[in-house]
Amino acid sequence: MLNARVKDLDVSRNQPGESAQELLSATLKDRHREITELRLAGWKLGDKSCEMLACVLQSANSLTELDLSDNNLRDSGVQFLSKGLSSPHCILQTLRLNQCHLSKTSCKHMASVLQRKPSHLRELDMSGNDLQDEGVELLCVGLRDPQCKLEILRLNQCHLSKTSCKNMASVLQRTPSHLRELDMSGNDLQDEGVELLCEGLRDPQCKLEMLRLSNAGVSDKGFFCLAVILLLNPCVKDLDVSHNQPGESAQELLSAIKDPHREIKELRLAGWKLGDTSCEMLACVLQSANSLTELDLSDNNLRDPGVQFLSKGLSSPHCILQTLRVAGCKLSDKCCKISACSLQSANTQAEQCV
Template identity: 40%
Template sequence: MCHIPVFAGSLLHVLEDRLKTTEGGKLPMTMTEMYIHFLVVQSKVKKVKFDGGAATIHTGVQRAGRCTESLGLTGFDQLQKGNLIFYKSDLKECGIGSIRAASVFRCEITEEGCSSLGSALKSNPSSLRELDLSGNKLQDSGVKLLTGFLESPRCSLETLRLISCGITEEGCSSLGSALKSNPSSLRELDLSINQLQDSGVKLLTGFLESPSCRLETLSLSWCGITEEGCSSLGSALKSNPSCLRKLDLSRNQLQDSGVKLLTGFLESPRCSLKTLSLLGCGIIEEGCSSLGSALKSNPSSLRELDLSYNQLQDSGVKLLTGFLESPSCRLEILSLSGCGITEEGCSSLGSALKSNPSSLRELDLRGNQLKDSGVKLLTGFLESPSCGLETLRWK
């Protein structure tokens, strides 16, 4: 396996870390030991990079090693019994007290597996915080079998990812109904790469507009959403705008008309959205006008805006400048790659950013025909003493 780059890289990563952090440089002697340590290394990276914690690897190795060995013992024991699902009592028998996250990404789970999983989780719904079933062909029937767990008053799930699970309108109906009956715990929902269509999105809105809904991240990229879906979504979010922090609708053909239908939510004084991703949504000048106007009326909350791969052109960029030059604008990341911007657009952008240069940290203008003349028009912003830009991409 060491001739395969991914295994060779993993092996080197483990051995390097093991030699640096273990007294006496004792190395793993089996593939199982090496894989356990690799999991710990990845856990350390996650803890430092995403959770802001300290990297205490030696203690982590011992703790994770014991946990992984216990899981292996549980798996072997249950395999001998012909069982596919572990229950809480099985885990406790092998010394594992509680499980907060479950990921079974691309494990070929179908309706039958959802039935077993849903039944097990329904019997003990209070401990699980994260569930990732992405890449499994659950279909609508499989999703329906999970709803008994989701609608339980004792369910405390905070993150649900069902990316590319073959979900359509019927699955949205089941999911929306279950989440509406228990809307307060979920913080992140990712249904990307499912053909929900406008009809499916509409069936989720009952959950989204509930006063008890506390959802912070909603990802619906590549879901076949158009103007009609934006109408349903915009109306639901407008009625409850204060919780959502991140909205990703990338790669849906929203068009200008769809973007306009979202502006009621965006311009609400109670809107606290931090990240808006509308990459590849068929937006042109008119959509920029609606978006720029909405954001200008409420410029202080948004921190990241991605409009890449929309043919905004120079005229569209100009319509966004009212938002960008507002003294209340706190935008930190602006992505406009592949937007058909030329010298004229650089002039508008440079002027707007020069009038409010302190907040922006990252600007992506790759894939545009800026040329030397366009770059020159950005320099007034870049040479400002107040400019806080840290990353600039234009190749």
């Protein structure tokens, strides 16, 4: 039996076998146990376990975070869970269903959960499932509901296209909009999808602070739209556009970040094929008054000249960068020495360089 003081339990990536039911019963159904966070990722859970978890959520409990990622839940399992999530006793705030073999049907179940009164759910991860555009359309019915208070939504690698961007834009335009973080990385959104998403991002109701569009098939036209949005929407503080092909619009985006009225704190540009010119512009950003604390330039062809430009920015008294990632950037021994000198500068605040 668990000590009654244990509140956070992570038993992921284990093989509980038939003991899974006993453990769930002992830890969650016992009213003397106040488990608030439970991680059961990779447990090979199915319908029966979801039914038991639903019973727990329907009874008086303290559970606020539940991670069921990498389990074979399927739509039938989520249907059981939705009954528990819709209970007035359920106070769950975070639910992770990453890679659970779900389809659009699960989106319909989750939409009904988001529409319940009151809705406590604040974070939902449905990444790595074959939801497709139709699934996101169903989910957005719940996201647009006045009862929905969801702040973080992850839909990474869900086989989505530009159609899902149009639906998500309508969510960002709702009054009031509670969504603060959106991850649609690993989907074939392309430029047209980003343009549609930008319609929501430019709306005054949009309060999105973190946007992740890594590996989304975005090129020149899409990046130009993002650059314009960054100038119009001061809320965005964390931007991940890694592994895309920005073309000439790379300069437009970096110019927008340089604007003193923008407060970009975290910027990920991995796999951008950046060269000297972009590094020179990034150095200008670091040398000006800015809010950048994390910069990811991994998998770019920076080489010695690019790092020399960056070192000037890193040595600036305006630079407050704490994390710099340059993995896979073809740096030579000379580059490493230049970086070391910059990091040893009296002005640099970098805490992590990888």
